[in-house]
Amino acid sequence: MNMNEWSLPETELFDRIRSSLDEDVDAVLVTVIDVEGSAYRRPGAKMLIRPDGGAGSITAGCLEDEVKDLATDVLDAGTARVETWDLTGDDDVWGMGVGCNGVITVLLEPLTDDYTPVVDARNRGDPVAVATVVDGDLPIATRGYYAAGEFDGDLPIWVCEEIRQATERLLADGGSDLLTVSRGSDGDATGTEEASVDVFVNGIRPPPEVVVFGSGHDVRPVVELATLVDFRVTVVAFRGGHIDDDRLAGADEVISASPHEVADLREWDGDTYAVVMTHNFVDDRITIDVLLETPVPYLGLMGPRKRFAEMREAFAAEGRTFTDAELERIYTPIGVNLGGDSPYQIAYSIVAELLAVANDRDPCHLTDRAGPIHDRVEGESS
16 A cells, blocks of 8 residues: 555545445455554544555554455455454564554444445535444444434444434544443343443544635645645635636635625535635735624634734724624634745645644644643543
8 A cells, every 4th residue: 555545535535435335346444443542543543445455544554454464354254343453562563663552443344335324424514423333242333323313224222322422422523432332131120131232433524624715826735735634625716716727626626706705605614714815905805804704713814914904904994893703713824833934834834723723722742732642532541
């Protein structure tokens, strides 16, 4: 597996899953379902393995070859299996000093049509939670789906009710967790048969979206980097911008519009972020004013602080002032302070800020962060 296949954005990985289903290709879906201690990826990370190669990653490369060998066994047997690797010891057998230093458990399952509802939901932009049995008194890979407040699929009703509250929470933030649920007991007078299962719940949300306003040369690196970190990118070109220009080819969608049409371009929501880089004072003013009427949480404005001060003066002359809440949503100068000034360095700065806001983080050095790098769900080992 080359580096490009290993580092696929999640959206492209789901595209590969869709293609494999459509082409009826033999494939194995590998999902991290539990981590104790440190690991490169967290629960929910996925990898697709086909006879012609693998795509995606579950570690930094420590286990991928081992997992590929197991995938062959899974395809031959036609049944799912769960495997655990303990990389915490000094005598690891997969390399000299594997860096994960954690216990990693994965589910390997033949990719079948029962994963189609998951891919369809993500392609539609609908959040969906996938609940999969990984151990206990039900067959491994027995699956249910949770969307719009309802369960569907093959999970028994009692399991669905036991995991409903946790599933709603995980779906809300796109988290994942391994849950143990049971029913019946020696003292149960209802005659209910005792049963216990481990269920992996994977909250899958559509990728966040960033809308870039502008069509200059500096748009291309922003589009490229935002796509690589799994934003869905729309470019809006104003005043005759060349929407068919190669430099915009990496965007998911390119639109030609006027600043006054911004409000009607789409349904703006809290998972959509705006980068305003038209380099036109009037267009920027109109765009910012319109976007402040939407729920967009991030309005990044290209240009120095003095430029925005002049913009506010122009607004004030028209009787338009900004509330503190509005000013908190405007990020200008745009980007985090990385110190670079080349086009790609500026783009890295912008996309880094987008990631921080989307993940509810304050940019800082990880060496200064107390506790684990990744957030843990309730009850997850540190």
